[in-house]
Each structure stands twice: as structure tokens, then as C-alpha cells.
Amino acid sequence: MSRSSSSSPVVFYDTTLRDGMQGIEINFTLDDKLAIARMLDELRIDYIEGGFPLANELEAEFFRRIQREKLQHSRIVAFGSTRRPGHRAASDPHITALIEAETPTVIVVGKSWSEHVTSVLGTSLEENLEMIHDSIYTLKQAGREVFFDLEHFFDGYKHDPGYALKALEAGTQAGADCLVLCDTNGGTLPHEVRRIIGELPQDTLAPLGGHFHNDCGTAVANSLDAILAGARHVQGTINGWGERCGNANLCGLIPNVQLKLGLPNSVGDRVSELTTVSRFIAAQANIIPDKRQPFVGSAAFSHKAGQHADVVQKAPHLMEHMDAGEVGNERQILLSALAGKGTILAKLQEYGNFSKNSPEVACLLDLLKKKEAAGYEYEAAEASFDLIIRQAIGSYTPLFGLKNYHLESFKAGDTASKTVGRIFLNLEEHDIMGAAVGIGPVETLDHALRDALTPHFPELAAVELVDYRVRVLNPESHAAAKVRVFITSTNGEDNWNTVGVHENIVEASYQALVDSLEYYYNACVLGRGRATTSPFCR
């Protein structure tokens, strides 16, 4: 009988903050990493790999800062490698950095493919086994829970099964709490995972785990097959980010384990937070969420207009493999992001006492439909959505009106291009004016707007533009292609997103800029019109 009986829980190990950061375009600041760790703790992920403390001061600082957080569930893990050849583990910087991280759990990566030992490490096969044993034993003596990452395990086993087994035994004898079988290069297919794990003498080894990359497009399936073959610890990243094609996607793995296989695990019903977690972390990484992502993507439960739409409503189990709400996602019918009256009502109830029959429900639905038909999208522009709601419930009066703006962009020869702008607004009875010189038209318009407004609303000086994205909505219609602008603003503490849509990129940008200022002033400065506190205005 294998040690990991089918009733022992599946343990989820997140490596978004380490392996995920190896992915293209993924970068987290220290604050991002702390915010993500808090989010993963809420999700009740068992382990959070925080980083490689030896790498640099920033990585080491994470471990000091995370200690001050009161995580409820997750254990923080420091990542490092086995000691260097020919050194003693107790005094090796790789091992001491792990101890100094003061985490309850550490993970040590070591070689298990014989050719890697001789060609890459440049040491003997015997010395590598010593390095594994010595490193793990020293960390166990220091009172740590120790996981052993067997780098290139599957490739190693395919080339030299005897040596790969010796590496497993060395880890077991040193007291490792888990032997994590890694498919580092990502070339292993599910049937090989089943065969190889099936061949291991699980009864004589420490418990097994799996770490898979998605180079063959099968990382989630590999992890599931590892679990079915006896592993009870699986590593992955949120949104599947990671080197090359990424790691096993926890946003796929968790619902498959909890909702499909029905195996015990500590995330349990918190799986309903998964969509929020996926999108929050995408926003933190400044990556546009993948609409097609299984379970958590905005299109994962979409049905095209008319297509079985009636069957979906009457007998959803015939047309959907599960209820979208179980992972915190929503069914999407037609092209509308927010088709359901229930969603609209739930949203309105954050702002006051409304019931299904309140006229505000129909009014908001109507406003949204018009806006969406015109190309607005509110999933990534919650601050513009807030203003639409305030409009529907009559709690919003624009701070100012536009009389006109004028921007001149010019460039002569090799000198830098510039934009000069002026804007006239009306504020109650009087007209106000602002002017600015900048590089591009959006920055200049933003500065001119603030130049006009800050004498009257000094709080707006705190608002800064941090991101700006543009998409053409209907590239095929050459004549009047609309552009959609998303703007992210900050007051130094919190960020919020707004949207503008127009044929003219300047006008679309103006809308998003005005929404940003109006939102900040209404929601954060005045705090009016909303029953619950805005998450953006603590």
C-alpha cells in the first residue's frame, strides 16, 4: 500500500512568487508579493514559496516582512539549492540563507539526472548524493520542515532510473518531508508520469509531490495523474505563469481536485474565491487576464446569443459541466458582461437598499446595455462602473462640465516632439481654465485638466496616471474605427481603473481621465453615495 492513501489530503504548493516570476513579462514588487501572499492565504493554499533568499536583498526582505503579516493558513517556504560540492552544509551560504529566512518550511533543489551531475555541476555522482543528504539533514536538524525538489527527475529517470532512485533514497534517508518530482524541461506526457510514479517503491520513500511545466500543454493533466498515482503534494502557479510555457495552473488544478476528483484538500469551499484571486493577481502583474482560461476566464462559461440560451437557463447541467459560481465565475450570455438581474441587484445593494423591483435595477441594466453596445467594458474598469451605478441611483453630479479643449502636437526636424494644451471647464457658475506642455497629447490633457481643477479640488493633486492601454475595437471598419482606452490611476496607495471609448483617441482618453478624477473625488474624498466602503478607499 502506498503511504499516501486516497483519503490523505492533497496539498497545494504555490510557486507564483518564485517560478511564476521566471515567466515572461511577470514582475512583482515587494508590495505586490506581500499582497499576493495575503490573497493566497485567504484561499487557504497550504504552502507559499516566497522566493530565493540568497538571490538578492529584495528577496531576503520579503521573508522579514512576511513574518509581520498574520497569515491564517499558509506556510511560507524559502527556496534554495543543495550545498556546493566539497563544502559542509552547516557553513554553506545556500543552506545558511535558508535558515536565516526563518520560515517554518524550506525547499531544497538538487540534481537527480546523472548527466546533469557530471556535466553541469561538474562533480561525482556520489558527491551529489552526499550534497542532497547533508543539505536536507542540516536543515532538519535546524528544525525545519524540508521539501526536496528533484530537478529534472522525469528526464533523469528516463535516462538513468537507478541514479534517480538513489537521489530519492538520499532525500528519504536525510529526513525530507516530501520528495517533489520535477519535470523541469516540461517534456513529459501524462502516460509517462503514470508509468514512472507507478514504478517507484512508494512504501520505502518519503511522500511524493509533483512539479510540472506546460511545454507539452499537459501540466494540469500530469499533476492529476501524479495524484492518482500516489503523489499528494502538487506545485503550481496562479494563472499558470512561469518559465517558457508556464507551470501547472493552480486555477485549473484546484477546481479539478476539489470539484471533479472530490479529494480532501484545505482550499475546500474557498475554491469560490478562485476567479477573484486569478484576476487580482493578473492585475498585480499588469497582465491582461486570459479570457479563455479554464474555470476562471471571463469566457469560461460563455454562451453565444441565442445558442441553446433557453436550455442553459432551464436545465444548465445539460449545457455546462459545472456551475460557474462554484469557482466564483459567472455565466456569460450574449455579449454582455453583466447580463443577470441578480448580479445587477447584488451590485446595487452595495450602495443602498434596493430590491428586485426597484426602478434603479432596470435603469442600471439599460445604461449598461447602451454602454456595452458602444464598446465600453467594465470588467477591468471598476471605477467607471462605480460612476455608472451612481448615475443610475441619482447620487452623482458631475464635478464640472467641459467647454472645450485644444491640443497642439508638433515636431520640427530632429527636435523632440511636444504637445501644448489648454482646456476650459465650467464649475457651477464660473469658467475655469488650465494649460500644460507635455510630450504626448494624453499626458498633456491630463496635466491641463489638473491645472484647471486643483485650485478648486486640491485633493486631486494626489492622483497620478500609472498605466494606459489602447485597443482598436473594430479594426476591420477602416472609416470610423473606435478605440477603447483603459487608464490606471493611483493616489500612491491604491489603484483604480477607468475606461473611455471614441473614434478619437484623444476624446476616449479624456473620458477615462475625467472618470478617474470624478471617481476619486466622489468615492474617496467625499465617500458619498455608497453604503459599504470602497475597496479603493481604505
Place this chain on the structure above:
Amino acid sequence: MSRSSSSSPVVFYDTTLRDGMQGIEINFTLDDKLAIARMLDELRIDYIEGGFPLANELEAEFFRRIQREKLQHSRIVAFGSTRRPGHRAASDPHITALIEAETPTVIVVGKSWSEHVTSVLGTSLEENLEMIHDSIYTLKQAGREVFFDLEHFFDGYKHDPGYALKALEAGTQAGADCLVLCDTNGGTLPHEVRRIIGELPQDTLAPLGGHFHNDCGTAVANSLDAILAGARHVQGTINGWGERCGNANLCGLIPNVQLKLGLPNSVGDRVSELTTVSRFIAAQANIIPDKRQPFVGSAAFSHKAGQHADVVQKAPHLMEHMDAGEVGNERQILLSALAGKGTILAKLQEYGNFSKNSPEVACLLDLLKKKEAAGYEYEAAEASFDLIIRQAIGSYTPLFGLKNYHLESFKAGDTASKTVGRIFLNLEEHDIMGAAVGIGPVETLDHALRDALTPHFPELAAVELVDYRVRVLNPESHAAAKVRVFITSTNGEDNWNTVGVHENIVEASYQALVDSLEYYYNACVLGRGRATTSPFCR
């Protein structure tokens, strides 16, 4: 013994043009569909599902047009459903539309989940079996190869295995050439696929196929396990597009079958065209290719700078699960898209006789490094890349220089916003001037530029702007965030892409616009400086 012995070839069936079109944001024109079919034929895909001829005239027109193409390998398939309850197949519009499509192969979708028959079709279980038999039999009598798509087969089998089996038998008895087991709702995991296919009496049934959706993130693994369990026909789409989370990705399935499982199939060594096919079809759909896509994504074989870069060069099998070239992809080292001297040389050789030691190689590498460090990216801007090469080999003189431009964007009250622009260029000795009024600054600049140039270069009147995309490159650096602009242009027949990078969106757009016109004039009108014909200028 199962009918599909392990030596019988795996058959690839592409449904990009039908199921793929159900995906969000995927739309193809008739010309797109024809171009994609030609591309899939080059790849030696066995079957191409062309669409649903009964749906509309456009779909039906595809089947008429494709007959005129001389496809070398692929068979075109028309898609339709079983006849209506209570009608005769021979006179049912679903069946006659399939016959009138005049394709060698047809595919008929029918129900195999008993509850779907009674609740959705609203007919008896017996009548549904008649519908299956009658429809397939009639099409066989008409001389067609007939595939039977068993909609919701896996869910049906889980709920009512006896009825699902009866549907398989009805198809077999009617003469179906393949029974395609569909996981229509996408909720089936690989171990269920193995179990269910393993339980079927394969010896008494027509050959089996599989059609999987990616709702659990396991569509490729499901397809592989279906093959290992005895199926020999697998359906999928290029880039995995399709309803909700998409279909099994042929760009993952094909290399896994050809290079990993080593099973016979007709794509064979044409798998080396896969990266080109994936990107070509993404461009056709106007979808930005997924960099992280297994096998064909631009990051699929990437290695971060310094990270094992030396090992990768010396002993690639230790760090890569396969050679990127086998799927027509490239290793990517550092952040440079084109790090290898070999790639640079290969590129240069399209323009003339160059060898490894030609000074042009170092010159181009140097130019590219500078440009990439400044934020330019050429993978999606081959026309700008062409100009860089012409610069490196000295075969390019700019058509004109910029003296200055001036754009005024303004809006007053509720009237439409407008932009007025003028531009001064110098052309050999004299100055020329252009002016335009438009909606936004980019369109206006484009028109002013053309206003100045077309009297001197009348061919440029054919060039039109078809797409425009903007990304902020360094959103975190508030002060001087750079924007990258990609522009797609057309002359009505072919499209080409150019890039511009600057802190000012107007200036970045200007660069991309100028590149577009310079490229068109140099490569297409003059056709100079390049040994081989540009693919954009047939």
C-alpha cells in the same frame, strides 16, 4: 484486439473553420477561410471541416469556392446535424445541404445523451436512434465518407451508458466511417476518457475518434489518452480556439503525436511548419499570438539571460525537452527576439549573398540590439524589420525627410471632437506640404502624410490603415512611459505590420506610418534590394 492497432495512423481533423469560429473574438471572412484551408493543406492535415452549409449563404459559398482550389492532401468536410424528428432523411434540409456541399466527406452531429434527446430534442429515445441511422445511411448511399459526431457522448455515457452505446451501435450499423466521441461541455478528465473508451466494445464498433474541449485545461491530454485507449481520429483547432475555453489545440496535439508518441500520421515532418501555421492563422484572425503557447509560442523555447545560457548552447538536451526547430520555432536567449547569428545570417541571405563574416551580419545585430533595447519588437512588425535589414545592407534611402508636423485636436461642448493637421516634408531638394482634417490625431497625421506624398508617389494612394494597437512599455515609470504602436496596413490584397516607439503616442504612430509607406514603396513598388520576392508583394 481493437480495430485501431497501434500501427494504424493517427488522423488529424481540423475544426478551426467551424468550432474555432465559435470562439470569442474569432471571425473569418470567406477569403480568410480559403487562405487557412490552403495553409492546413500544406501542413497535410487529413480533414478540414469547412463549416455548416445550412447556416447561411456565406458558409455554403465556401464549399463552392474550395472546389476550385487544388488541395493536395486535405479532404474538405461539410458539417450538419441528423435529420429532424419525424422526417425522412432523403428530403430533410439538414441532409440535402450536406449532399449539395459536394464534399468527399461529411460529418453528422447527433445526440447520445438520453436526457438531451427527451428534454432538448423533445423526441423519443427510439426515434433519435432512427434519426442517426437514417441520416448516416442516406449519406452513405450518396457515396460520402461519413463521420458521426456523438454530441455529449462522455456526459451521456456517465449518466446512461446503455443508451450512449446504442447510439454508437446505430452509427456503426448505418455504416459510419468514424464514431467521434465528443466531450461537448468539456468537463471530462483524462482518467475518465481512459476508463470510458476502455469499456467500449471496440471490436464491434466503427473506428473511434475524439473531440475535446478545454474547460478543465486537459483537452490535449484527453486526446492523447483517447489515442492510447484506441481512438485513431482526433479533432482540434489551430491555437486551441473554440467555444468558451476552446478545443483541443492541434498545435499541441500534432507535435505530441509526431515527436513524443512517434505514431504514424500524415503531417509527419511537416510539423516543422507548425509555428508558421499558428502565427499565420492568428494574424488572419487578428488575434495576438499567445507567447506562452506550448511548442509554437515565441517564449516556448526561451531562456532568461545568463540562466544556464552556456549549458543550453553546449548540451541543449539537458535544458530543452526538444529542438525548437522541429516545430519551426526558435530558441530565444536573453530578451532579444533574434539573438542568434545564424538567424541573422539566414535572414540576410534572403536579400543577397552574405556569409557569416560579412560585416553586414554584425551591423544588423548591432542595429537590432539598439532597437530592441529601446523597446522595438519586430516579431509582429516584419515590414519595419525589412527596413532595418535594408538599412544594414545599405540598400535603403528614405523617400523623404520630415521638416515638421503640427496637429490640433479640439472639442467644444457637445460637438464632435476633431483634429486638424499639417505636415512639411522635404523631398530631394524641395519642400512639400500636406494637410488634413480628421477625427483623431493618428488618422489625421496619416491623411496629411498621404496628402503630401501621393502627388509624387501615386502608388501610395492604395495603402490603407487597417489596425492600430498601442501598449505602454514601462507603465511603472510615470514620468516618461514609452508607448509602442503597431500598425497594420493593406493595399487591398496583402497586409503588413510596422512598429513605432516613443514617449509621445503621436510620434510613435508617425514612425509606424512612415515605415508602412517606406516599406510598401521600397519592397512592393520598386521591389528593390531583396533577392527573393517578398511574401507581401506577389
